[in-house]
Amino acid sequence: MNDFAHGGLYGGLIITVLMTTTAMALWFERKMAARMQSRVGPNIVGTFGLLQPVADVLKLLQKEDITPEKADSALFNLAPPLGAIAAIAVAAVVPFSPSVIAVDLDVGVLFLLAVGALGVLPVFAGGWASNNKFALLGAMRALAQSVSYEVPLVLAAMVPVILTGSMKLSTIVEYQATHHWLAVWPFFLGLPAFLLFMLAMLAESNRIPFDIPEAESELVAGITTEYTGMKFALFYMAEYVHTLVASAVGAALFLGGWDGPFAPGLGWMVAKTLLLFASVYWVRWTLLRFRSDQLMALCWRRLVPAGVVLVVASAVWVIVFP
Amino acid sequence: MTELARRVDPHLVIERYDPEAELMLMHFGPQHPSTHGVFRMDLYLDGERIVKAVPHCGFLHRSVEKLCEKLAYVQLTPIVDKNDYVAPMTNEQSLVMLFEAMLKLEVPRRARWIRTIFAELTRIASHLLWLGTFSLDLGGALGGGSTTFIYTFRERELILDLFEDVTGARFHYNTHTIGGNRHDLPAGWSAKVISALDTITARLPEYEALTLQNGIFRERTRGVGVLDGDLALELGVTGPNLRACGVDHDLRRDAPFHAYDEVKVNVATAKGGDCLARAEVRFAELKESLRLVRELVNAVPEGGINSGKPVKLPVQTKIPVGQTYVGIETPRGELGAWLVADGTQFPYRLKIRPPSLHALSALPYILPGQTVSDAIAILGSLDPIMGEVDR
Amino acid sequence: MGHLADAFRSIITVAKSFARPTQTVQFPKVVRPRAERYRASFALLHEENGDEACIGCLQCERICPSKVIAIKGPTKRDSPVTGKKRSYADDFTLDMSACIFCELCVQVCPTDAIVMTREPEAPGFEREDLVLTMPRLYANEKNKPRAWGDGTRLMEMQAAPKVAVPAPRVSLAEASITTASAQPPPPATAVAGSVTPHPDPLPRGGEGGRS
Numbered sequence: 001m002n003d004f005a006h007g008g009l010y011g012g013l014i015i016t017v018l019m020t021t022t023a024m025a026l027w028f029e030r031k032m033a034a035r036m037q038s039r040v041g042p043n044i045v046g047t048f049g050l051l052q053p054v055a056d057v058l059k060l061l062q063k064e065d066i067t068p069e070k071a072d073s074a075l076f077n078l079a080p081p082l083g084a085i086a087a088i089a090v091a092a093v094v095p096f097s098p099s100v101i102a103v104d105l106d107v108g109v110l111f112l113l114a115v116g117a118l119g120v121l122p123v124f125a126g127g128w129a130s131n132n133k134f135a136l137l138g139a140m141r142a143l144a145q146s147v148s149y150e151v152p153l154v155l156a157a158m159v160p161v162i163l164t165g166s167m168k169l170s171t172i173v174e175y176q177a178t179h180h181w182l183a184v185w186p187f188f189l190g191l192p193a194f195l196l197f198m199l200a201m202l203a204e205s206n207r208i209p210f211d212i213p214e215a216e217s218e219l220v221a222g223i224t225t226e227y228t229g230m231k232f233a234l235f236y237m238a239e240y241v242h243t244l245v246a247s248a249v250g251a252a253l254f255l256g257g258w259d260g261p262f263a264p265g266l267g268w269m270v271a272k273t274l275l276l277f278a279s280v281y282w283v284r285w286t287l288l289r290f291r292s293d294q295l296m297a298l299c300w301r302r303l304v305p306a307g308v309v310l311v312v313a314s315a316v317w318v319i320v321f322p
Numbered sequence: 323m324t325e326l327a328r329r330v331d332p333h334l335v336i337e338r339y340d341p342e343a344e345l346m347l348m349h350f351g352p353q354h355p356s357t358h359g360v361f362r363m364d365l366y367l368d369g370e371r372i373v374k375a376v377p378h379c380g381f382l383h384r385s386v387e388k389l390c391e392k393l394a395y396v397q398l399t400p401i402v403d404k405n406d407y408v409a410p411m412t413n414e415q416s417l418v419m420l421f422e423a424m425l426k427l428e429v430p431r432r433a434r435w436i437r438t439i440f441a442e443l444t445r446i447a448s449h450l451l452w453l454g455t456f457s458l459d460l461g462g463a464l465g466g467g468s469t470t471f472i473y474t475f476r477e478r479e480l481i482l483d484l485f486e487d488v489t490g491a492r493f494h495y496n497t498h499t500i501g502g503n504r505h506d507l508p509a510g511w512s513a514k515v516i517s518a519l520d521t522i523t524a525r526l527p528e529y530e531a532l533t534l535q536n537g538i539f540r541e542r543t544r545g546v547g548v549l550d551g552d553l554a555l556e557l558g559v560t561g562p563n564l565r566a567c568g569v570d571h572d573l574r575r576d577a578p579f580h581a582y583d584e585v586k587v588n589v590a591t592a593k594g595g596d597c598l599a600r601a602e603v604r605f606a607e608l609k610e611s612l613r614l615v616r617e618l619v620n621a622v623p624e625g626g627i628n629s630g631k632p633v634k635l636p637v638q639t640k641i642p643v644g645q646t647y648v649g650i651e652t653p654r655g656e657l658g659a660w661l662v663a664d665g666t667q668f669p670y671r672l673k674i675r676p677p678s679l680h681a682l683s684a685l686p687y688i689l690p691g692q693t694v695s696d697a698i699a700i701l702g703s704l705d706p707i708m709g710e711v712d713r
Numbered sequence: 714m715g716h717l718a719d720a721f722r723s724i725i726t727v728a729k730s731f732a733r734p735t736q737t738v739q740f741p742k743v744v745r746p747r748a749e750r751y752r753a754s755f756a757l758l759h760e761e762n763g764d765e766a767c768i769g770c771l772q773c774e775r776i777c778p779s780k781v782i783a784i785k786g787p788t789k790r791d792s793p794v795t796g797k798k799r800s801y802a803d804d805f806t807l808d809m810s811a812c813i814f815c816e817l818c819v820q821v822c823p824t825d826a827i828v829m830t831r832e833p834e835a836p837g838f839e840r841e842d843l844v845l846t847m848p849r850l851y852a853n854e855k856n857k858p859r860a861w862g863d864g865t866r867l868m869e870m871q872a873a874p875k876v877a878v879p880a881p882r883v884s885l886a887e888a889s890i891t892t893a894s895a896q897p898p899p900p901a902t903a904v905a906g907s908v909t910p911h912p913d914p915l916p917r918g919g920e921g922g923r924s
Contacts, residue, residue, distance in 0.1 A: 033469075034735075035730065035731055035735075036469060036727050036728075036730050036731065037468070037469050037472040037473070037730065038472065038473075038476065038730050038733055038734075038735050038736040038737070039472065039735055039736070039737050040735050040737055040739070043739075133346060133348045134348075137348075137370070137694065140370075208461065208462060208465040208466055209466075209538055209720075211462065211465065212695065282724060282727075282728075283720070283724065284464075284465050284466070285465060285466060285468070285469055285727070286466045286469060286532075286720075286723045286724050286726075286727045287461070287465075287466040287536075287538060287720055287723055288457065288460045288461035288462075288465075288466045288467060288533075288536065288538045288539055288542065289460065289461055289462060289465070289466075289538070290538060290541070290542075291541075291542055291693065291695045291696070292370065292693070292695065293693070294541055294542075393778055396776070396817075397776065397777075397778040397817065398778075399815075400778055400813050400815035400817070401778055401813075404813075466723070469727055476736050483748075486747070486748045486750070486751055487748045487749075487750070488750070489750065490748065490750030490751050490752040490816065490829070490860060490861070490862060491751075491752055491814060491816075494813065494814065494815075496814075496815040496816060496817070499871070502871065503871075504816075504820070504867065504870070504871055505750070505870065506870050508749075508750075528726050528729070531722050531723060531726045532723050532726055532727070535719065535722070536719045536720075536722075536723055537716040537718075537719040537720075538716065538719070538720075626871075626872065626873045627870070627871060628871035628872075628873075629873070632820065632867070632868050632871040632872070633776065633817060633820055633821060634772070634776075634820075634821050635772070635775070635776070635821070636775055636776055
């Protein structure tokens with residue numbers, strides 16, 4: 001079928017699965033966090049609390065939709081859906097299996113980095129348009145943090161591109177399927193690049209230890225302070241989707257995507273994504289957060305030089321060992 | 323005046339809506355997840371740097387001191403219990419010690435011992451709570467901070483269970499009375515204490531790994547909110563906040579009361595006066611209290627627990643004319659009570675000196691120059707309880 | 714990086730919780746056992762012969778710091794059990810919404826009529842649900858487990874022991890008395906507080922009455 005139909009069909013499929021997985025991820029995270037804290041977690045709504053996300057969504061849907069009087073209502077109302085769109089759009093180029101990929105762009109990596117970066121603007125717009133000092137502080141921090149951590153993210157994403165010689169995500173995964181996973185060989189390039197990618201991804205999606213923009217203990221709710229109801233739900237969901245998709249991208253770029261020792265396909269991709277996702281939330285419920293200037297120092301003084309060294313080293317590697 | 327106080331003028335007048343000043347006024351309002359009670363700070367911000375901070379307290383004022391003038395001495399212990407609601411035993415202890423001093427009443431040795439055990443257990447419980455809420459401030463309610471918070475509360479529950487066994491209440495006990503205690507230790511209580519302490523001691527390395535030894539924690543707290551020792555003494559800061567500035571002053575050792583003159587208290591101090599020092603001092607105090615309770619609970623003397631008259635009538639205790647001040651060492655510092663008595667069964671004036679108020683008075687001096695995130699860390703490390711600040 | 718090692722150590726520490734059982738219980742299906750002395754609500758008791766124990770002496774109403782007890786009485790009536798005239802309380806209400814659970818009313822009761830119970834009151838929807846009326850208080854005698862403390866027991870616990878235990882230190886009251894004892898008294902450390910009574914700045918002759 002032609003590209004539009006293919007893209008639309010698979011895109012719709014991916015979006016549906018993504019939304020469902022986000023809901024399930026909500027449950028999974030709460031249960032995991034509870035066990036880490038010697039508690040039980042949700043267990044009333046549905047067996048083992050499996051319907052808890054449904055209850056959460058219904059609760060958020062029935063909340064009153066408030067727009068502050070002096071807020072810039074156009075930006076205020078547009079920001080959440082735009083943020084959600086930017087988070088979801090990245091999933092278009094991720095190869096979930098040899099046949100399931102919505103749009104197999106030749107410049108897949110460039111697309112996902114660019115569209116992922118677009119997600120910064122709605123966050124900032126929402127915080128600024130709220131006419132709330134807490135939200136403004138959160139928005140400033142979010143902007144500084146996201147823009148800064150784009151650099152290590154790009155540098156880390158360059159390593160698979162250089163090592164495999166292509167920006168097309170399906171090619172990258174196929175290269176890993178035929179050779180080794182990039183985090184396994186060359187491990188001195190792939191593994192640090194993978195770690196760098198994960199750290200930068202943590203910062204991009206405002207996860208602890210980099211969640212200073214939405215620091216509840218400092219800024220009430222940061223950028224989402226003035227948001228209620230479905231708009232808040234969209235922001236909240238956009239975070240989960242961003243983390244999920246970024247985990248999928250990390251799995252595709254460094255962990256071999258749908259490749260596996262036996263029966264390669266969708267199952268491996270899903271397993272790796274969920275593994276990375278779980279580790280992101282494990283870190284979230286364990287660590288404290290950095291202060292914003294310490295964040296910046298970490299990025300520009302440690303991560304960016306490391307990224308540059310990795311890019312140069314992988315270029316040298318490709319030249320020496322084609 | 324210290325160097326720091328000379329440099330920073332907390333009374334610096336800033337025009338609120340002066341466009342030239344380019345300062346943002348942010349109310350760290352009474353409604354905030356991490357102000358340790360209802361507390362408001364007006365922060366004048368230049369970007370993220372605080373230029374001036376104006377704290378406002380009084381949101382939790384309940385006219386406790388005025389209420390105390392209307393109630394008889396024997397009715398006051400449950401009222402004053404609610405001041406420092408995190409370390410309730412010490413509130414009652416300071417009050418009854420004051421009345422006993424005015425009446426020149428001697429408390430039986432067993433009661434003194436039991437009171438000291440309660441005070442040290444309260445210190446453990448209070449510092450555990452402080453550790454949990456400090457992690458919450460630094461790490462977020464939905465995140466790493468809350469994990470430490472849940473852990474420390476789980477341990478605190480063990481101590482509250484111990485208190486429940488003795489007094490029947492978990493939180494506001496009314497177990498001190500003029501002349502001694504109202505509740506005696508039940509059989510087998512010492513063994514329960516030891517087992518609870520064993521559990522807490524076993525979990526302490528976990529807390530250290532999650533907080534004190536964590537690189538992120540240390541970066542957030544080192545060099546943040548430095549309080550000069552001289553300034554602290556001028557402002558009347560006491561307790562762990564003072565000892566973290568290097569001033570070696572602890573009422574348990576320097577002016578011992580109750581059973582503290584029969585046990586050796588190792589006082590923890592730290593240099594630097596920053597948040598990390600305060601955290602280290604509190605942690606060390608936690609460990610020291612664990613050791614003290616072990617020592618005390620194995621050697622509780624026999625005897626009666628009350629040498630005064632048990633409470634029967636409001637009119638039974640009349641304190642003759644005079645004034646006295648009594649200060650004891652609570653987990654927050656020196657909690658003092660000042661009584662002016664006029665011979666009736668009602669106090670003429672009862673004034674409570676809350677240690678947290680003096681700790682908060684240091685805020686206008688140490689906040690300027692820090693960022694908003696630091697303000698939270700500083701507020702958490704000073705460990706104020708608004709209940710006793712506002713009374 | 715040091716941070717990575719610390720983060721790793723924190724993660725391992727938290728991971729230990731997965732192996733531990735949960736510390737929470739599913740309230741209200743599971744209720745943790747409360748201590749014997751736990752005080753949560755109130756009950757008025759009858760005596761063994763079935764007569765109301767409360768004589769309406771108003772001691773609990775007077776001692777209560779929060780003034781939550783309101784008693785109508787006492788009135789002298791013929792007892793339905795013994796036939797003799799004795800005093801009763803006509804009505805007894807206790808406002809749980811203001812009670813601070815200090816147990817003083819239990820301690821002062823001369824007939825052990827009012828005691829506390831180990832189970833709390835159920836939450837209600839109206840403010841009136843929190844006011845314990847006399848029928849409810851007498852009903853609690855049967856339908857709630859009692860706490861250990863009642864007037865007699867609390868007074869006994871605070872009574873001086875039968876065998877006098879000598880206090881080993883010089884009290885404030887005796888500090889100035891020199892006794893011709895064989896051992897020199899230990900240094901007079903302050904017993905009931907770190908206090909040196911301040912010199913009274915009130916003018917002499919001013920007896921500090923309430924103005």
